[in-house]
Amino acid sequence: MTLKVTVDRKPEGVAVIYTEGYINNQGGEEIARVAFDLIGDGHKVLLLNLEGTKIVNSIGISILIEIIEKMLEIEGKLAFCNLTPTIEKTFHIMGLTQYAAIHADEVSAVAEMAGR
Amino acid sequence: MTLKVTVDRKPEGVAVIYTEGYINNQGGEEIARVAFDLIGDGHKVLLLNLEGTKIVNSIGISILIEIIEKMLEIEGKLAFCNLTPTIEKTFHIMGLTQYAAIHADEVSAVAEMAGR
Amino acid sequence: MANSAILREVTLTLPMLPDMEIAASKTATAMAEYMQMSSDKIDEVRMAVVEACINSFEHSDATDRKVYLTFAVLGDDEPEKLQISIRDTGHGFEPTEVEEPRIEEKLRSERKRGWGLKIIQGLMDEVEIHSGRDGTRVVMSKLR
Amino acid sequence: MANSAILREVTLTLPMLPDMEIAASKTATAMAEYMQMSSDKIDEVRMAVVEACINSFEHSDATDRKVYLTFAVLGDDEPEKLQISIRDTGHGFEPTEVEEPRIEEKLRSERKRGWGLKIIQGLMDEVEIHSGRDGTRVVMSKLR
Numbered sequence A, B: 001m002t003l004k005v006t007v008d009r010k011p012e013g014v015a016v017i018y019t020e021g022y023i024n025n026q027g028g029e030e031i032a033r034v035a036f037d038l039i040g041d042g043h044k045v046l047l048l049n050l051e052g053t054k055i056v057n058s059i060g061i062s063i064l065i066e067i068i069e070k071m072l073e074i075e076g077k078l079a080f081c082n083l084t085p086t087i088e089k090t091f092h093i094m095g096l097t098q099y100a101a102i103h104a105d106e107v108s109a110v111a112e113m114a115g116r
Numbered sequence C, D: 001m002a003n004s005a006i007l008r009e010v011t012l013t014l015p016m017l018p019d020m021e022i023a024a025s026k027t028a029t030a031m032a033e034y035m036q037m038s039s040d041k042i043d044e045v046r047m048a049v050v051e052a053c054i055n056s057f058e059h060s061d062a063t064d065r066k067v068y069l070t071f072a073v074l075g076d077d078e079p080e081k082l083q084i085s086i087r088d089t090g091h092g093f094e095p096t097e098v099e100e101p102r103i104e105e106k107l108r109s110e111r112k113r114g115w116g117l118k119i120i121q122g123l124m125d126e127v128e129i130h131s132g133r134d135g136t137r138v139v140m141s142k143l144r
């Protein structure tokens, strides 16, 4: 059950992180590692496209809070797209949506984020 | 867990039966009912497209033997397409493949069956 | 009384080992699909079950290293409710003493975790926690 | 000896009711996926488990109306083999007296059924049947 994480640096300046699989403990850590690498490279606008993730757990998600914390610090931006309804509901329950926008799909997310 | 069964009467003279769901006892009976209706309407060439079926059981499959029996009697033809590897293997184990051809997809099946 | 009869019940015992919560989530899916629950609701049940299993794995310290689950379909005649119980034989805890997590605080705190119970409560229709020295049992249910 | 240690084991108890074999097939899937078995092999395991459950449902006449399953991942260190046991407390049968089904005969016969055991044997790597007055236990396994 290892999460696959890949990255696409869009010309619009948004770095998109794609996941495939279960976001558990290790999955969350892997995403954070990739995100912090991107931030280290100067990326301040990150989009997490979770289309390939149908299941998460709260340990995995709490690790994502570290990315949000970092974004507040550097005045960057993290957003999500392609969430299952349950993952979206979970993000609402946690209040994550106050700090990270949720977009329906990647195209609209990138358009919105690049235009800030 | 009810099986959905639909039919498409092709201009080539092949009647294609589509299934969606689990072929268990009732599922097999439903397919047989539809097949015998088609045979009653004069159709002698039937194709069972199982693309929408990922799981079967032996009770469901044994009911399909009744259709093969009928086809031998009326000198008709029954074939299958879009089987999962396991369903195909099961048909081999049972020896069904001696009496009913297996085709990879519907297009090649219809071409082959119409040309008989 | 509505939803009183147990129409069918499945029990599952899992070892407390990585990824075994997935077996629980699949059993939940099988029962919910049998009831013809919508796929969104099934997903919510799956996630809640995963959270409850992980809590037992991580916090119970149960010496038998096992989690005991039952999945009951309740209803009068027709299936109406899926009730899932997740039990361990660990040291238990006091649910009323668990602090409610708040995102504003988590953002400043070292400890980002502590969301499991809140998520379970948010995703299921009913949740009861029985916990004591003999262990913990979480009973959660969702209407079809 | 290879494949000797049980790395993890899950148990499942099912009522003998329509569609409950699907719960067994999902548990099998969870264990096989954990072992990273190929999806084709997983499918074969699923089908074999379904057949064994249905046999217990239909033929055992067990008064408790339950089927008891265990799913064990075996191996030395790395998961190598998935071993599944399907047990009922019914009246049992004599496997050597079961006639091998042949399609030519089934085509002429009233009774088209009788394929379950042959399919299980064809799909799994190893199959053992223990049956007697205390019931039946089918133990089947597949290498990763």
Ligand SMILES: Nc1ncnc2c1ncn2[C@@H]1O[C@H](COP(=O)(O)OP(=O)(O)O)[C@@H](O)[C@H]1O
Binding pocket: A058, C055, C056, C058, C059, C060, C061, C088, C090, C091, C092, C093, C098, C113, C114, C115, C116, C117, C118, C136
């Ligand atoms: N099965 C359990 N056994 C013992 N303690 C538990 C159990 N489930 C929950 N707890 C306690 O409740 C707290 C909150 O759990 P939860 O909300 O799921 O967040 P987290 O698991 O991230 O800490 C845990 O930290 C633990 O102290």
Ligand SMILES: Nc1ncnc2c1ncn2[C@@H]1O[C@H](COP(=O)(O)OP(=O)(O)O)[C@@H](O)[C@H]1O
Binding pocket: B058, D055, D056, D058, D059, D060, D061, D088, D090, D091, D092, D093, D098, D113, D114, D115, D116, D117, D118, D136
């Ligand atoms: N669990 C069981 N309890 C009692 N009898 C069984 C059991 N499993 C199989 N049998 C016997 O073996 C026979 C063959 O089973 P099988 O090959 O699965 O075909 P089918 O179930 O279609 O008859 C059954 O008809 C039954 O007599």
